[in-house]
Amino acid sequence: MNQKEFLDIVLPIKNNLYRLARRFLISSDEAEDAVQEVFLKLWKNKEAIKKYRTPEAFAYTMTKNYCLDRLKSKQASNLKIVHTNFENKTDLEKHIEAKDGVSLLFKLMETLPEQQKVILHLRDVEQLSFSEIAKITNTSQANVRVSLSRARKKIKNLLLTQYNYGVQ
Numbered sequence: 001m002n003q004k005e006f007l008d009i010v011l012p013i014k015n016n017l018y019r020l021a022r023r024f025l026i027s028s029d030e031a032e033d034a035v036q037e038v039f040l041k042l043w044k045n046k047e048a049i050k051k052y053r054t055p056e057a058f059a060y061t062m063t064k065n066y067c068l069d070r071l072k073s074k075q076a077s078n079l080k081i082v083h084t085n086f087e088n089k090t091d092l093e094k095h096i097e098a099k100d101g102v103s104l105l106f107k108l109m110e111t112l113p114e115q116q117k118v119i120l121h122l123r124d125v126e127q128l129s130f131s132e133i134a135k136i137t138n139t140s141q142a143n144v145r146v147s148l149s150r151a152r153k154k155i156k157n158l159l160l161t162q163y164n165y166g167v168q
Helices: 003-025 028-044 055-072 074-078 089-098 100-110 114-125 130-137 141-162
Strands: none
Touching (some): 003 028, 028 055, 100 141
16 A cells, blocks of 8 residues: 555544544544554554554544543643633633533533443444444444434433432
8 A cells, every 4th residue: 555545544544533633532632642642553553554444533532542541640630721712811710601512412421331322432433334433343234223312311411410300
């Protein structure tokens, strides 16, 4: 596989890999580093990419595994949670106030079990198909549907409880 073939396969999913890494690592800088590391590993194993029917699923899996390894490592205690999307704290505060519901939703997603969190992210944020998610998570499509349903139900109940709509 030459450089052009590699770039044709990998570059279109760069932003998706970044968003997935950011979901795990929170920090933009850490997410960029994670995607760069995954690209490096993919380049080193570029001949193995041809063996996979969906190289994108392989890249997603590598990104997920790298992020989980990073979080489990000793360096994870040194990770800084830095939001570089905003110029200063007042902008961050204004944004959080304006997007309180969305912010709460993402916080509640963090409370989900790891598999449900990944499946919910891949389906609702990345908009992948059930078959693609099943390949990434090494589960059946039926299991993906069940996990997604359970994750959405739990988020719904947590939101209803948060806003005191009578669901306890």
